[in-house]
Amino acid sequence: xxxxxxxxxxxxLTAVVELxxxxxxxxxAPYPTDITHELFRAYTRSPHDVGGEVDVPCExxxxxxxxxGHRAYVTTECLAxxxxxxxxxxxxxxxxxxxxxxxxxxxxxxRWLLSAARIxxxxxxxxxxxxxxxxxxxxxxxxxx
Amino acid sequence: xxxxxxxxHAKIATGKGDPQCFKGTAGPAKxxxxxxxxxxxxPDIFYTRCQVYTRGAxxxxxVVTHESPAPEDEAWGHVDQSEWFYIVRFKQKDLWPEYxxxxxxxxxxxxxxxxxxESV
Amino acid sequence: xxxxxxxxxxxGHGHKPPAPMVDEISDFEAxxxxxxxxxxxxxxxTAEDHRRFTEFAEHIGPTPAxxxxxxxxxxxEYKKQCLTDAIKASFAVGVDWLNPTGFGTPSDYTDLxxxxxxxxxxxxVVCTLCSCYPRPILGFQPEWYRTxxxxxxxxxxPRQVLAEFGLTxxxxxxxxxxxxxxxxxxIVMPMRPAGTEGWTEDQLTEIVTRDxxxxxALPKPxxxxxxxxxVHKPAKPAHH
Numbered sequence: 001x002x003x004x005x006x007x008x009x010x011x012x013l014t015a016v017v018e019l020x021x022x023x024x025x026x027x028x029a030p031y032p033t034d035i036t037h038e039l040f041r042a043y044t045r046s047p048h049d050v051g052g053e054v055d056v057p058c059e060x061x062x063x064x065x066x067x068x069g070h071r072a073y074v075t076t077e078c079l080a081x082x083x084x085x086x087x088x089x090x091x092x093x094x095x096x097x098x099x100x101x102x103x104x105x106x107x108x109x110x111r112w113l114l115s116a117a118r119i120x121x122x123x124x125x126x127x128x129x130x131x132x133x134x135x136x137x138x139x140x141x142x143x144x145x
Numbered sequence: 146x147x148x149x150x151x152x153x154h155a156k157i158a159t160g161k162g163d164p165q166c167f168k169g170t171a172g173p174a175k176x177x178x179x180x181x182x183x184x185x186x187x188p189d190i191f192y193t194r195c196q197v198y199t200r201g202a203x204x205x206x207x208v209v210t211h212e213s214p215a216p217e218d219e220a221w222g223h224v225d226q227s228e229w230f231y232i233v234r235f236k237q238k239d240l241w242p243e244y245x246x247x248x249x250x251x252x253x254x255x256x257x258x259x260x261x262x263e264s265v
Numbered sequence: 266x267x268x269x270x271x272x273x274x275x276x277g278h279g280h281k282p283p284a285p286m287v288d289e290i291s292d293f294e295a296x297x298x299x300x301x302x303x304x305x306x307x308x309x310x311t312a313e314d315h316r317r318f319t320e321f322a323e324h325i326g327p328t329p330a331x332x333x334x335x336x337x338x339x340x341x342e343y344k345k346q347c348l349t350d351a352i353k354a355s356f357a358v359g360v361d362w363l364n365p366t367g368f369g370t371p372s373d374y375t376d377l378x379x380x381x382x383x384x385x386x387x388x389x390v391v392c393t394l395c396s397c398y399p400r401p402i403l404g405f406q407p408e409w410y411r412t413x414x415x416x417x418x419x420x421x422x423p424r425q426v427l428a429e430f431g432l433t434x435x436x437x438x439x440x441x442x443x444x445x446x447x448x449x450x451x452i453v454m455p456m457r458p459a460g461t462e463g464w465t466e467d468q469l470t471e472i473v474t475r476d477x478x479x480x481x482a483l484p485k486p487x488x489x490x491x492x493x494x495x496v497h498k499p500a501k502p503a504h505h
Contacts, residue, residue, distance in 0.1 A: 046191075049189075051196050051393030051417065051420045061408055068291075069499075077318055078318055084151060090372075091220065110293055116304075117300050142290045155367070159368045198393075211448065250385075251442075252441045253444065
């Protein structure tokens with residue numbers, strides 16, 4: 001059990017470096033004078049604002065959604081239905097607050113799901129401790145005996 | 146964060162819809178259909194729904210749509226102030242320097258809250 | 266996403282046997298269950314709310330929007346209503362935009378606009394910022410509509426993107442891109458094609474596909490399905 005966790009930890013420490021943009025691989029925070037206006041704007045941009053960016057033709061595909069993805073969508077809409085947040089708060093948290101790396105790297109409904117988890121905590125409906133414990137409990141429920 | 150009163154939106158919008166629930170809350174519209182407008186390059190720190198690709202471009206108001214809180218405010222649950230919204234139409238050749246010259250009539254339109262528009 | 270059960274090698278201190286009877290779940294599934302259970306436990310919404318909204322979501326699709334266009338082709342007065350008050354016009358095709366909450370769906374709002382194609386104008390819709398889409402009358406977006414790729418390119422290279430969907434338009438036709446970035450929601454009303462004289466509303470509805478209502482295809486007699494594309498299948502699909 002513990003060696004599996006240690007292996008996961010060591011794999012994680014390698015994986016996160018892969019997500020780091022080359023411009024940041026210096027191990028130091030940049031000097032303020034290194035940040036041009038273009039870089040400042042690029043770093044503080046809203047990640048969802050992609051219109052007009054250069055991209056290449058790709059194969060257009062359809063996708064049948066995972067059951068969890070659709071349930072997550074319904075959950076976010078129910079949270080808004082009952083006034084926990086509104087759709088625009090969700091979009092901000094889901095499409096911008098996550099940051100560019102998660103925005104481009106996670107599945108579509110994965111981001112809906114993360115924002116739903118986030119509003120529970122940010123809205124003080126659930127403590128992070130409660131969320132951590134619940135996720136742990138759910139995972140243990142589904143572990144093989 | 147979201148409103149403390151979780152029943153607020155249902156109270157104001159049931160039977161009406163959203164953005165209809167904000168009708169009458171923004172005062173007079175500053176612009177009308179046909180007005181030439183330029184998109185302001187306000188700081189877009191933390192959140193914006195005014196696309197960067199439109200900033201500084203000049204277009205024409207095509208439709209005055211509705212009143213609503215601006216998304217930059219609604220994204221933090223602030224719904225006490227509303228603005229008029231406008232669909233603004235641009236010529237593609239005014240947005241993109243490399244847009245092919247043999248399609249001079251192509252257009253693009255998108256929607257802005259009033260704070261993003263200035264008269265030309 | 267990841268399954269941590271690697272049975273290809275022996276750990277030496279207790280090999281985990283495969284457990285086909287156990288419901289293995291991904292990180293996403295675990296989080297989804299956790300969030301939904303916590304929300305219900307804390308009284309944020311009820312299980313019944315989730316069921317009701319799920320049922321609403323399972324019953325939406327593109328047919329009402331297709332029928333709206335077909336009706337508009339047959340009835341000039343209805344067409345006028347579609348172009349001036351599309352929310353009201355939606356009732357005639359069985360869509361009440363205030364459903365299922367009484368004030369609409371939180372993400373789709375209640376301001377539908379119909380974009381009328383003409384012989385010199387073709388519309389196509391995108392939401393560059395996310396994937397805003399008129400779900401109550403059109404169902405769920407195709408995956409390609411949500412991609413950063415479509416959202417980056419349609420606003421700047423629309424004719425190239427349309428050509429990739431098989432649609433080429435002559436230069437004298439204005440291609441108008443609608444970037445749906447606020448609370449308005451849009452469907453395209455394409456022109457009625459030749460070869461449909463005397464058709465019934467049902468027949469016309471059949472050829473107004475979802476792709477036509479987004480604007481990446483034009484309706485044609487005999488074309489009753491969307492452009493055939495590869496379909497990515499889920500690991501664990503929803504059962505409807």
